[in-house]
Amino acid sequence: MIGCTACADLDLNPPADASSETWFSNIEEFEFAANDLYRLDLWYWECNRAWHTDRWTDDWEQQGHGYEWSTGALMSTTGYVKTMWLNTYKAITRCNAIIANVEKQRGKLSEKQLDRFEGEARMFRACFYSYLTFLYGDIPYYTDYITIDQAYAMGREKQSEVIKNIYKDFDKAAELLPETSSGNVRVKKATAFAFKARTASWMLDYPVAAQAAKACMELGTYKLDPNFEKMFYIDTYASDEFVFMIPRSRELHNDLITMSSFLPRNNSGKSLAVPSLELFCAFLCSDGEPIDKSPLFDRQNPFRNRDPRLGYTTVEFGTEFLGFEWDPSKNKVLNVNTGKQASKQ
Numbered sequence: 343m344i345g346c347t348a349c350a351d352l353d354l355n356p357p358a359d360a361s362s363e364t365w366f367s368n369i370e371e372f373e374f375a376a377n378d379l380y381r382l383d384l385w386y387w388e389c390n391r392a393w394h395t396d397r398w399t400d401d402w403e404q405q406g407h408g409y410e411w412s413t414g415a416l417m418s419t420t421g422y423v424k425t426m427w428l429n430t431y432k433a434i435t436r437c438n439a440i441i442a443n444v445e446k447q448r449g450k451l452s453e454k455q456l457d458r459f460e461g462e463a464r465m466f467r468a469c470f471y472s473y474l475t476f477l478y479g480d481i482p483y484y485t486d487y488i489t490i491d492q493a494y495a496m497g498r499e500k501q502s503e504v505i506k507n508i509y510k511d512f513d514k515a516a517e518l519l520p521e522t523s524s525g526n527v528r529v530k531k532a533t534a535f536a537f538k539a540r541t542a543s544w545m546l547d548y549p550v551a552a553q554a555a556k557a558c559m560e561l562g563t564y565k566l567d568p569n570f571e572k573m574f575y576i577d578t579y580a581s582d583e584f585v586f587m588i589p590r591s592r593e594l595h596n597d598l599i600t601m602s603s604f605l606p607r608n609n610s611g612k613s614l615a616v617p618s619l620e621l622f623c624a625f626l627c628s629d630g631e632p633i634d635k636s637p638l639f640d641r642q643n644p645f646r647n648r649d650p651r652l653g654y655t656t657v658e659f660g661t662e663f664l665g666f667e668w669d670p671s672k673n674k675v676l677n678v679n680t681g682k683q684a685s686k687q
Contacts, residue, residue, distance in 0.1 A: 471504060622656050
């Protein structure tokens with residue numbers, strides 16, 4: 343056995359294989375790394391903020407569940423709090439890796455493409471840090487590679503200093519990013535200004551928020567989509583109204599457990615999460631006045647003369663929805679596929 347052992351050092355980073363030592367050697371590898379920043383799991387806070395905070399308002403009716411944030415039972419060990427912390431710092435580390443390696447490849451690879459990769463990484467790093475400092479105030483802040491020992495020894499940076507660095511990242515991103523992007527999905531110059539404006543408003547820094555919002559508006563990148571309904575289709579990946587979005591597919595995200603809460607029981611759903619009366623009343627009349635002030639509001643036909651987005655948010659009475667005629671005033675509803683009446687569930 344001794345005679346069969348080798349004495350040569352192992353090649354821990356063979357040139358033919360990718361590794362942390364050899365990665366970022368060409369544009370394709372930067373592209374892979376930048377694409378990974380659009381991974382849904384890294385935007386855990388962004389997705390769950392909209393999901394959880396909206397269900398705590400009076401916009402929808404959610405039966406039979408009390409949430410930790412609204413009941414005062416939130417802890418550091420709460421599942422999505424821990425996941426948000428871990429995933430966000432994981433995303434920041436990946437942004438730092440891209441930025442550091444862009445600098446190493448300056449003069450070797452396409453400057454235009456390297457600018458885009460750095461711009462995306464800086465904008466996303468600013469976003470991720472904005473979530474953390476908004477939630478926790480003073481936080482660990484780093485922009486380079488750090489070891490495990492360094493991470494454990496690291497203290498918290500004051501929120502005021504973190505915000506300054508976040509603004510710098512947004513500004514640098516706006517400088518580097520192009521004004522347009524392929525397929526209208528990747529972030530661009532106006533995206534950086536839009537996120538900076540939102541972050542500044544979170545911090546009650548209204549002069550900065552106004553300045554960033556003005557810079558975004560002057561680019562003319564975004565505008566309201568004339569087809570409100572289209573924006574919610576699974577195959578709508580681009581719209582001039584989208585400031586930032588992550589495309590999803592029914593095949594890759596077929597969460598029937600979650601969706602069942604929003605479906606009527608006639609469609610094998612649970613009917614747990616439904617639009618509330620408060621949300622219904624919040625839509626203005628076509629003259630721009632609320633329903634309690636507008637002479638156009640018709641109590642007998644509450645969908646008439648209303649903001650057209652109401653009909654895409656709440657099912658209009660007497661219309662078909664998922665194969666059944668929706669009418670809350672009746673005990674039975676028409677199954678349009680069979681032509682028979684069915685019990686309303």
